[in-house]
Each structure stands twice: as structure tokens, then as C-alpha cells.
Amino acid sequence: MDFLSVNPPQDFEIVDPGYLGYLCLQWQPPLFLDKFEECTVEYELKYRNIDSEDWKTIITKNLHYNDGFDLNKGVEAKIHTLLPPHCTNGSEVQSLWSEATYWKSPQGSQETKIQEMDCVYYNWEYLLCSWKPGLGVHFHTSYQLFYWYDGLDHATQCPDYIKVDGQNIGCRFPHLEASDYKDFYICVNGSSDSYPIRPSYFIFQLQNIVKPLPPDYLSLTVKNSEEVNLKWSMPQGPIPAKCFIYEIEFTEDDTTWVTTTVENEIRVARISNESQQLCFLVRSKVNIYCSDDGIWSEWSDEQCWKDDIWKETLVFFLTPFAFVSLFVLLVTCLLLYKQKAVLKTVSCVT
Known part of the structure; x- marks a missing residue:
């Protein structure tokens, strides 16, 4: 077969649907x-944000491909046609x-962009997303947020803004x-x-910016x-049990250490059985x-446990004292009973 060649795809473009x-x-x-x-013609597509070192590569038979890009930066892409070996000797x-x-x-200077964007998906x-105004912008500057994800017909504006002094x-x-x-x-x-x-x-x-509630109903048992x-x-909340990891901070007297677990229970070894106080707290992710x-x-x-040594000490000293007091009381009663009996006998004789 003579030398074969194939033309590149036509009308290659990057379209922004909004x-x-x-x-x-x-x-x-x-x-x-x-x-x-x-022949089954295929296309090799490569694309990236302009400042990225790595190209994403897709082999497809289709005439389009969709993906997400950071629009703070430019986008570049290239594509060529592939003929499989069985068609080309x-x-x-x-x-x-x-x-x-x-x-x-680009519109406006870099300084007018919002600062410190922070989004948290609570539990x-x-x-909830929050930001700070751009550097040096006038007080009357108005910011608007729009969002979109697959499932919405169009980009949607925030329905409930958080405001400070009207901004x-x-x-x-x-x-x-x-x-x-x-x-x-x-x-x-x-x-x-x-x-x-x-x-x-x-x-x-969104699943990567979830902040759960802290665990509660803690118990500590020695x-x-x-x-x-x-x-x-x-x-x-709605987060499945299998999705949690926990970080535990455990304090034994003046010694503190941290560990993690995927269970909502953990056993730890005491450093010393002479510990006066054990405490722990926990958080989740x-x-x-x-x-x-x-x-x-x-x-x-x-949640803490305290060793009530003063009670043990009090019991240690009071227990024998109680026995001695009871013995003295019994002896006294016995003596009084005998004395009463003697007095009664003397009275009868007289």
C-alpha cells in the first residue's frame, strides 16, 4: 500500500456554554x-490550563468532549486524527x-478580585461560602455569586447573601x-x-469540604x-457511619497524646495505674x-475520670474507727445493763 496520510479534524474549537x-x-x-x-477513526485529544505542566489525554470516537477548567487561567487544547493499524498495513x-x-x-485589575474565599459544606x-472584598475597592462595590453543577439547567445566582453593612x-x-x-x-x-x-x-x-458535627455523649471507663x-x-446528621474518622486527644495527668480511629470506641493503655486524672476529647472528619x-x-x-483518693483515704481511716466505736458502744450498753440488773437486785433485797 502507498504511503497513507490523514487530515486533522476540522473546525476544532473550545465552546463556553456559560x-x-x-x-x-x-x-x-x-x-x-x-x-x-x-476504518474506525479515532481522535487523540490533549488539553490543559495554560500554566499546567501536565496535559490530560483522551482517546475518543466522538466529535466532542466536555470537562471542567479553571477560568481564572487560559485553556489550550490540541487534537489529531488516528487511523488504526489494521487499516494501514x-x-x-x-x-x-x-x-x-x-x-x-480579563476585566478589572487583579486587586479588585475577592479575597480569602472559604466554602464549607456543614454536616x-x-x-456556606464567605469572602472578603478586593483590596482598595470602594464601599459601594457590589459582589454577586453564581453557581452551577451538572443537573442545573443554567448558572444560578445566590438566593441568600450574607451581608455586612449592606455589602x-x-x-x-x-x-x-x-x-x-x-x-x-x-x-x-x-x-x-x-x-x-x-x-x-x-x-x-462538595464531599471534600464537609465539616461534620463533633461527636457527643462521651464516656470514659477505667x-x-x-x-x-x-x-x-x-x-x-446524614453522614454514614462508614464515612467517619475520629481524632482523639487523651490526657493522663500531665501527659497528652493524640491518635485516630475509624471506630467510635477505642481502648488505651494507662501509662501508670497511679494516675489521678484521665481526660479525653474527640473530633470527626x-x-x-x-x-x-x-x-x-x-x-x-x-470527658474526665478522677481517682477519688481522698475518699479512699477517708474510708481507710474511718472503717477501723467505726468498728472501735461500735465495740465501745456495745461494751457500754452491756455494762449499763449489768449495772441496772445489780441495782434491781439490791432494791429487792432491801
């Missing part, structure tokens, strides 16, 4: 593909690359139906009468002179079986 970073890379089949009608044939780029036109139930500095989200384990896209942009405000883009997966049993209840990361809860209230 989903705050979820872009569509699309193309048309190459020219003169009819002579390879019996055993050697794979590749076309030249076709390239495309995408930039959100896997409700999402938006956060958002309380409504119940987010079927939003877990999906990319969650956020854009915070703004407006000002004096100058343009540069937007900020963020991508989260089993014997060597072992202590620590137990607590699973935090309230979503573990690696349910998320890539998580946020530690607040610490629980402290």
Missing part, C-alpha cells in the same frame, strides 16, 4: 475521510495537530439536590460605578489498673472512603 468553567471541546471529521470508510497513522485556545477576557447538609460577603445556599461527587462551579463577580471588577472562579467537590475504654456517639479530603469538626466537650 457553566462557569465547564467547557465543550468540539470538532468535525477531517476532509477526505471517505476513502477510510472501513500494521502501522498507526496520525494526522498533524489542530489547536485551539480559550480565554475569558453534608448545607453549604455581600457570603452566600447561604439552598438544598443542593444530587450535588455530591460532581464538580461544583462558582463565579464571584462584581460591579462598581468607578471601575470594572475582575471575576473569580472556583471548582469544588476497666482495670491498665486499660481505659473511651466511647462516644456518632455525630448527628469525613474519611478517605467517602472523600478525597475533609474538614475536622470542632472538638467535643471534654
